Amino acid sequence: MLRKLAVRRGDESGFALVLVIGVSSALTILLVAGVALALGSQRKARTDQDWSSAMAAAYAGVEEYQSRLANDTAYVRFGNPAAQFSSASTNLTLPTGLASNPAFGIGKTGTWAEVAGSGGSAHFRYEVDSSTYSTAGQLRLRATGRAGGETRTIVADLKQQGFIDFLYFTDYEIQDPSISGKATSCVKHYWEGRTGTSCGEIQFGGSDVVDGPVHSNDTLRICDATFKGIVSTAYNPTTGLKYLAQGSTGTSCTGAVFENGKPVYSPSIPMPPTNSELRREVRNDLAAEVPRPGCLYTGPTSIKLNSDGTMTVRSPWTKKTVVSGSPATAGAISSQCGTPGTGSNQLGSATGAKITVPDHNVVYIQNVPSLSSDPNFATTAATTCKGASGAAGNGIGYPVANEVVPTASAYGCNVGDAFVEGTLDGQLTIATENHIYITGDIKYKSAADDMLGLVANNVVWVWNPVKSDKSNLLSDSGRRIDAAILSVAHTFQVQNYDQGVSRGTLTINGAISQKFRGTVGLISGTAISSGYKKAYKYDTRFRYTAPPKFLSPVTTTYGVSTWIEVDTAFDPDGSYR
Template identity: 25%
Template sequence: MKATRLVNARSAVHGDRGAASHGDRGAASHGDRGAAMILVMAWSMLLLLLALVVTRAAIGQILPSDRSERSYEALAAAEAGIDDYRARLLAQPSYFRESDPTNLSLTGWAQVPGGASAGEFTVAVDSSTAGSEGVIRLYSTGRSGNMTRTLEAVLSKRSTLDYVYMSDIETPSPMLPGAYSTAPIAGAVGGQPTSQGVASSLCSRYWYEQGAISPTVQGNQRNLNFCQWAGIYSNERIVGKLHTNDVWRLDNVNLSGALDAGAISSACRSAADGLLPGEVGCSENRRFISTAESGITSNNGANAVWPPASTPTYQGDAFRPASSGDATQRNPRYEPVLELPQSPALLKKRASSNGCVFTGPTRIRFSVETGVGYMYVTSPDTLVTATACGGTTLKSSTSAPATQVTKKIALNGFTDLVVYIQNVPRPGQADDADNDYDVNNRWTAGTEPTCKAKTTKIYPYLIPNDTVDRALFNSGSTYKGFPSEQADPASPWYANNCGSGDLYVQGPYKGNLTIATQSNIVLTSSVTDSTSTGTSGQPAASSTSALGLVSEKFTYAYRPTKADRTWVGDWKSANAVDPKYNFALLAVDECFAAQDPYYSPRQGNIYLWGSLAQKYRCVVGSTGGYYKQYAFDSRLMSLHPPYMLELSTEPWEVERYSELTPVTQGVGSTAWPLVTARDGVVTVQNAVVQSGAATVAVVGTTATVAATSAGQVVVSYEVVSASTVETRHLVVTVE
């Protein structure tokens, strides 16, 4: 039965195929189509869900990409803000001190130049330490859409204050008294009547520059056989970096005891540095001229004449220093030319606006009394100056020119003091828009007190009414003043300078100031920081005092002699022995020298802690004068004499970048903590709004910033612990 049923089942399948396939076809077709529709709909739903997932993922990728692009645009806008401000500084180095209503980024948002970006930037500037430390801080915020990014850029510039010693030209100034003869040349030479005139035409350029090598002939190098050379010798010690835009002349011995390793540089290029067409250049392995160089002879000594006694009168265009062998072990490295300032006119402007302007020869003696720094000022040709500097009380009577006034002026009454000593203005002289004290200090030539005869001589120009100054003189002299009444009346150092803006200065100082002169600075004895100690006069590392001296002409150590070259009888010679100097010096058109170094006596060492820069390289020691013991004052890396750095024409460069996240507040007042728990027990002081429309008030260690408009606000403040004082900044974006 079972088998049959199987057969029958099979028979139903096969034997009845036709009936089944025809009789039931309609019903089966409708059922299959319904099932297929359900399957298609299911697949469609699945594909739709998959599409939604893919779309969501794609959108998720697109949004971060857009945010990233805006973030990059905001960063680029912040960088553009820094570049824009630097460009303005390049065009005007003192731009950070000026008000510029055309610069929209300083008061709000400015569009990135060029039109290719939707970015904007706003800039805040902290220039509070530009003068004292040589640092400007820029805070530039870039914005693209709702994305912002903020950069801090610290700007600094290369200057003479980077070096213990720096010169433009390594040969004595043609105008240095005693260097070149002023006697007439028979028949003159090339239109030059004196050897000094010849030197003016031949020696005022770098050794590696083309130019005149005689009054009538051109050559490829400076004339080494006529133009004098100063040098660096093994019996000297110079600590710190040295640079010349010219070529050094070095003693042909091991100088490792005289110079620090790697400290000396020159702007004389080698082939590796890239020579200009026709440029002589230097050997990379021996970037100096030695004292033992073959092919040249020395023309050093007093009153050099043209033509030089050596033969030939020119070393020849083919001359090159030896290219191998370095006995000095101090081969200079290459550094580019550092341009010296053209004039101290900026300092004159600062002195006129908020400092002191004195007229004609002026004596300043520094003193520290009961912890306060003073300057005792004698300036008899000054008719008027700022009230805080003596007002109208300094002038002397023309009928009694030997009776002069000395004023005691406290230095702590000034901030970033600049003093300017001007030549006596003359009637008809044009009014100087940068000087409020020129027209009102005019004298007809010869009528000013300093040019009036005292007994039979006009020396001294200055006679301080100061017991301390008088004690610096020997007894027996009629007038105790400067220059010495016994000094050579024909001395080129001061014979025709009775109306010149010369400064006679000495003493210990306390405070921050820069003194600039239209003529010379005469160092009558030591000029030191009040904290200086020891044989070398090194100032204390903790001292916050700084002195800058800027002479338009010479700065020199005072060594007064009579016409017979012997020391004067009134000025004590001990005043000139081993002088100590703590200052940053710049001789704009001339150089630093010792008066009459070609004549005895030798008076020991010059001990300098500071910085010395000059147009030429003048002589401090020969038969007489001094040896050099110079050391860089490392405080100058962060403590600059007022406004002295601004004289540098070098561009402000970005020293370092960093990105920061400013705090954000609205217009109105918001409190911000200035320290963290990691600071420990500290106090906050000297909170100042350096940029932005806001005020700040500090209670404890919390600052409340009251902003009056949108933009960027920068607050500087000091955090004081038991051992340190640290300056910090709070950067606020006001929305």
């Protein structure tokens, strides 16, 4: 019996040994697997960290390039012309000497810029495409970040931040003193000490709907209007006057609607003194800066935009359509701008010249030069300075029959006024040394493709002629304007806004920028009694692009309008993929 038990115990000991060995083996396998998993996870974590760091480095490259533009607005001229992404750009050069930039490196032997604070563990390089800068103020940047053994690339669109970032922009919330007759002492912002309601303050009224971002360097006066976008003002942070809930006479009102929150602070945006920068765009002696000059017209000029991609231009005083020098000393006739003269299909004829819209370019209308050395110098004869009825006028039909001239300065015969209407097929900026009169609807043939800028040194008028009894000459109702509108030194205003009867709704699809607030209608109670009520809607394309060569503020920055990750441009060793 004892022997049998002993044998059995020996059998159980063998089984235990096998069990111990099996468990040990299993534990060993699990341990090895655990170590392998830990090492793999560590490697993956490191790869993930490098992957994320490479993207952060690419973003850092975009921000670094923006800072260079902020410190030097002319930095757009720099880039590596040999870079693949820069092939469509023009006139790019590499900065040299102390100004050299390692981020412009390409290839295996090319340099990378170090991300600040990374201790040399992260780098970036970028390539610039400035091919649309001269026309739309837009730059494209392809930035590649590198960290560890990973690289990632993003493309960012950078646009000048300026007036067309807003549906409505005004420097001063008062009527233009040159129109209202108010004292020049009124020309100060409310938060700078302008007091009372005697300076021609203008309100946003109850029938006004403003569908887009708004900014004023002044304090807005708002009475029951509806704002669908963000509203900002350069109010004095000490007094906190973001806006006044008052009508133009000082009466309190509480019905304003701010769908994106009440007005907030944003710094003043300085206006340029003139639009002379656009005048440079019609010179043929600046090949490097102006490789494709636009069209120069002289004296009162009418422009009818045609839906077939043409425009009909009447400009009797024009002799040369491109010039050289400032002041101009020579000129030429550009075939794209029409032929001066009074013959058939010529600029000085009664029906004008029909030409192709100078697409992605500028038309500038200048005053008749007073210097005899100027190629467009002319002596305006009284016999030619007539309106439609034979009375004194501008020689191209204004004032029209039975129209009472609104001001002594209206319809001058030797000034650079443009009279514009029609349907645009193309992208164009029309700029004037004096006024712009919008004589009818201005519409786009294609809301997706067409774009217009209207830039006057002085007033942009919505033409609204009246008779001697103050009744309206025009019988239509409503006016639509598709454009980015800018009055550099004065205002955007409806002519004779306080005479006649209600003209319906003024629909703006675009952006309005002006030095002084312009009046478009009179309110009687809650309704418009004369002029127009407002229906302003922002053209959201202006967030990303602009009409050709549209003016920017005196000081400007570049904001990123869009960015997207793309296929990696460079391998970690610097070679192109």
